[in-house]
Amino acid sequence: MNSRRDFIKTTATGALLLGSQTKLGLAAMLDQNAGHAPGKSKVIVARDATLHGQDGQLDEKRVLALLDRAIAAYTGHDNPITAWKHIVPVGKVIGLKTNGLGGKGICTHLALVQAICERLQQAGVKPGEILVWDRNARDLEVCGLTISTDPNRVRCYGSDVAGFEDEPAAFGKAVNVKLAKILTRECAVVIGLPILKDHGGAGVTFAMKNMYGVVQHPQELHGGGCNPYVADLNCIPAVRQKVRFTIGDAISSVYDGGPGFHPERLWQPNALIVGEDRVAIDHTAWQMIERKRAEAGMPTLEAAGRPPRYIATAADADHKLGVNDPQHINLLEI
Amino acid sequence: MIFRLKGLKRRPKIWILAAAAVAILAATAGTGCKKHLADPFPPSGTVAGWDKTSETRTFAAKDLWQYIDGDAEQYISAGVVSTSTSDYKYEGQLEAVVDVHTMGDAAGAGKILETNTRDAKPVQLGDAGVAYAQSVIFRKGPYLVRIVAYESTPGTPQALLALAHGLEARL
Numbered sequence: 001m002n003s004r005r006d007f008i009k010t011t012a013t014g015a016l017l018l019g020s021q022t023k024l025g026l027a028a029m030l031d032q033n034a035g036h037a038p039g040k041s042k043v044i045v046a047r048d049a050t051l052h053g054q055d056g057q058l059d060e061k062r063v064l065a066l067l068d069r070a071i072a073a074y075t076g077h078d079n080p081i082t083a084w085k086h087i088v089p090v091g092k093v094i095g096l097k098t099n100g101l102g103g104k105g106i107c108t109h110l111a112l113v114q115a116i117c118e119r120l121q122q123a124g125v126k127p128g129e130i131l132v133w134d135r136n137a138r139d140l141e142v143c144g145l146t147i148s149t150d151p152n153r154v155r156c157y158g159s160d161v162a163g164f165e166d167e168p169a170a171f172g173k174a175v176n177v178k179l180a181k182i183l184t185r186e187c188a189v190v191i192g193l194p195i196l197k198d199h200g201g202a203g204v205t206f207a208m209k210n211m212y213g214v215v216q217h218p219q220e221l222h223g224g225g226c227n228p229y230v231a232d233l234n235c236i237p238a239v240r241q242k243v244r245f246t247i248g249d250a251i252s253s254v255y256d257g258g259p260g261f262h263p264e265r266l267w268q269p270n271a272l273i274v275g276e277d278r279v280a281i282d283h284t285a286w287q288m289i290e291r292k293r294a295e296a297g298m299p300t301l302e303a304a305g306r307p308p309r310y311i312a313t314a315a316d317a318d319h320k321l322g323v324n325d326p327q328h329i330n331l332l333e334i
Numbered sequence: 335m336i337f338r339l340k341g342l343k344r345r346p347k348i349w350i351l352a353a354a355a356v357a358i359l360a361a362t363a364g365t366g367c368k369k370h371l372a373d374p375f376p377p378s379g380t381v382a383g384w385d386k387t388s389e390t391r392t393f394a395a396k397d398l399w400q401y402i403d404g405d406a407e408q409y410i411s412a413g414v415v416s417t418s419t420s421d422y423k424y425e426g427q428l429e430a431v432v433d434v435h436t437m438g439d440a441a442g443a444g445k446i447l448e449t450n451t452r453d454a455k456p457v458q459l460g461d462a463g464v465a466y467a468q469s470v471i472f473r474k475g476p477y478l479v480r481i482v483a484y485e486s487t488p489g490t491p492q493a494l495l496a497l498a499h500g501l502e503a504r505l
Contacts, residue, residue: 219399263468
């Protein structure tokens, strides 16, 4: 782990590299090859121990402040609006892929979605160019979101409204995958907003597993602990190329019994996990879950028979989605 | 059918009447059973303080992923037939969700109950039950019921137990 000062130096270098291109941030990434760039992957884990007040309620203002700290650390720009301008392209539809599968008790926090929408608009993104989406209305509504297709407002709807492609996509063993039209036709860039959870099959669900919400029949991708399906799905070009940034919600989490809501296994890391490398992010998230399980006296996911093997698969030579070797992850915990 | 037969000039043979009676009894029993399975959820007001705040949604085993994708496998491997769910609210504030899993047999319900409940407090509900601060799980015959509250208040455990007893009585 680096100090924040050291990290800002390396991040600033990265930002300069991005800035040296003709386009900024994700706008530039859109034109890059899908292959993972060599070098260390940046992952920010930003925490605020007081995110939940003494009454247990989430302090929404602190969520915005935490987001700002995370994005500042990632981009090297302390001004949040400047920072966001270095992340998002102008004049394109930006999707925010939430995760409401676990129901009301364990879903992407509304306060985080609102904070991101606020900063996106301040960075010049028009409300109608922001599309908050998930599998269906139910998964969005449990997050506290309101369905809206009004093109003049921040839009919010699921694949139950927009539908799926008739033509299936495939990579590796993930075959006959019908992708959400929101991903393939509406969004230029997607920012993943997964919520950190233990998963009864896959071990951990976070950045890459969140993409199960973009396919019509995710149940067909659950065999073998979701390995290699999670990695394969993320290699399908539309997923690989458009989902380029993750603002992972680790404000609250379940460390066992997931992906459903099990309040007896609920825990509040009070954190956001931010980065571009979905593999490095998932590796970092996995370690957080393991530490919590150890603290609670629970067996490791390996001992429980469900290690998240798909993370290593995603990093292998056939997938090259990112890095899972801690030596190649530039982790800053702030 | 029997009434129409009475109007016929030719009297039906006894065995036909007997077969018809058996068929009607079976059909009636089947209908009654299905009705019982379809809605084990207490309506608003039948358990003090609790209101049923959503329609009941029911998922067959093959569609369970639509409700609990990722969790579905453990229920399927334990022989789930269907899962029904509904939302509830206690005294207008405490929100909860009730899931009623109809398993193939009592053993299937027992298998799920035993999973990850080793640190729970046993409670007298159905054939066996456990409680945490924000949830109650019990089994009765082939049914496995899970009630989960979205927040923890001093009154949550008692309120959940009351609702659980209301469900138990309808199974």
